Amino acid sequence: MSALTVINARIIDPASNFDGLGTLRVEDGMIAALTPGAAPAGAGGEVIDARGLVLAPGLIDMRVFTGEPGREYRETLQSAGEAAAAGGVTSFVAMPDTLPVIDDGALVDFVLRRARATCKVNVLPAAAITKGLAGEEITEFGLLKESGAVCLSDGRRSIQSSGLLRSAFTYAANFDLPVVHHVVDASLAGDGVMNEGLFATVLGLKGIPAEAETIPLARDLQLAALTGVRYHAAQISAARSVDIMAAEKRRNDRVTCGVSINNLSLNENDVGSYRTFFKLSPPLRSEDDRRALVDGLKAGVIDVIHSDHDPQDTEVKRQPFAEASDGAVGLETLLAAALRLVHSDDADLLTVLRAMTLRPAEILGLPSGRLAAGAPADFVLLDLDYPWQVKEAELRSRSRNTSFEGARLAGKVMATFVGGRKVYGLGGEPA
């Protein structure tokens, strides 16, 4: 039996709303016990004194794009795993937007096998809703689930046909697989490249109105109610979307939504003079929208915060704004950027951590994301106030398109454990 005891940590467990001094006992990769108060008598095995640190469940990032298979120059499962471990992310959902698209059981199996062989953290494959992400024919949901897909998603794509969505939702409900959908009305978004408004007008860029999100969101929620599917709006960006979600949640407890850390911490002004690392989908919106998202998080309307980690090489980013690709990397900055909300007293620590641990686990039906006996020993040790500056060159991702370049952040992961094994330690290699 391998055993590990972490003593003197401030333990935060959103599942039990516990926030206090305690001891965490790990045996054979699983959590054996969480004991409040000072260290109990030694029970053998390694002991870590985490005085001054916070011990929390490892983060579960619900939206991560890698380049494997097909675009390994952008990111591999291995490099994404390094970035995740350094960012305190112990599990991530791998989006199916790869080459080929993950729309077949054999490909889900491939991702899982590659992850086991190369990746330090848990990889949870999302399978495509439609074959080739083409938005035309649904995939084999049952077989995909058997192969290990945790949810269905068309990744960056948004399905435009309401009829097809109805079919997909109905069939997904049949297998009780959650559907994670990126909501964009393609004809309203048009060739827009940033939030519609004065700022886009001044830059001479075409805008994307909030209605390109609110209208398909309202449609999806009605279809979710009709079909009984477990529905998760991948990411919302507009104040009105928070209102729409809040209203629907009062009627239907099977619908949830997420928000990208980018939309939660940045706004359209960050685009500055055509900075393409801030070209994102959904676009960064106004400060009023951002405030509404923070309020939605606090009120529990927004369930999940994710990184929307999307590695893009300089070739597709060093372009005129309208021609550049969307997306920014975020695995390594997710936690520290989210802690900004805590340091600024916009949200409390339990709320922020819950949205990156317990809630994703509940939505995806995972045993992790909590510090309960019997759960996998996926946890992190954090120094909440550790000051650091994001430097592109020091990122572990193969792509360096961070929207937090140069940002001064407070809070860093000191150590990350997956299945009781240390996969990252600040200033030293894993033990």
Next chain:
Amino acid sequence: MAQSVRPAGTSGGSGRSPERPPFPHRHLLGISQLNQHDIMALLARAEAMIPISRQPRKVLPTLTGKTQINLFFEPSTRTQASFEIAGKRLGALVVNMSVKTSSVTKGETLIDTAATLNAMQPDVIIVRHSAAGAVELLSQKVGCSVVNAGDGAHEHPTQALLDALTIHQHKGRLSGLTVAICGDIANSRVARSNLLLLGAMHVRTRVIAPRTLLPRGIEHLASEVFTDMQAGLDGADVVMMLRLQHERASGRMIPSVREYYRFYGLDAEKLARAKPDAIVMHPGPMNRGVEIDPAIADGGRSVITDQVEMGVAVRMAVLDALLAEPAPVAA
């Protein structure tokens, strides 16, 4: 006509004068980078350039030995010719490059082209590109000056400067005038640069367009916004028409050319609402019968050919400001 922009008491007429302060910018990427003083200085410099083009020997060799590259990713005969003539009258070696942007090469063209041209050691690159921000991006990749000759729907600074010079030549002032800009405001870099320049010079600006061609937030950029053209032209000193990209707008932004012309085309009846001495401008090329009645385009109140002439003077002034060596200080 021909009232000076220069403060009283300063000499002029012979181009660059030794006491002129250096232009404090390396590039001209947009009007947004200029303050009122910069604009005044460029207009004064441009005014001094006007006589050069009217004399028999049209040359002021301040840029001898300099290399100017006109890099046009979007075709534009008149703007390219204007920059070419401006450079040549100042004695620069001018090279024209037109780059076709096909969807295949689009991925690399801009940065690669910038690096390639930069290696040829030009002194200035004049750039036109269909994407907003493209000229600024290119300016970050080269070691020489860059002039924006139009980037998407963003800016076209020399157009706004030549428009201001034309207005000044006719009205003797800018401050206190009312300028109505009419047409496809949403997609117009000319409108944006003009609104920025005229705003900085305390000109009252109006924009006139159907709601489909008005971008969000325009009320923060113009003094007044009108959807009724007659009301918008009421009492205007200057009527500035914009080209309608009717092939692109038809069926979506406007139902038809004939409906557009009925409500937003400049004809004698609508122009009658402007001041009796109002001038009519157009950045060209015009769609006669779409946004403007041919009789007005070619009529006595049209200053459209003056704009073309002022364009050369303004571009000479911009090149001179960016490139000319500081005059030697007398010992």
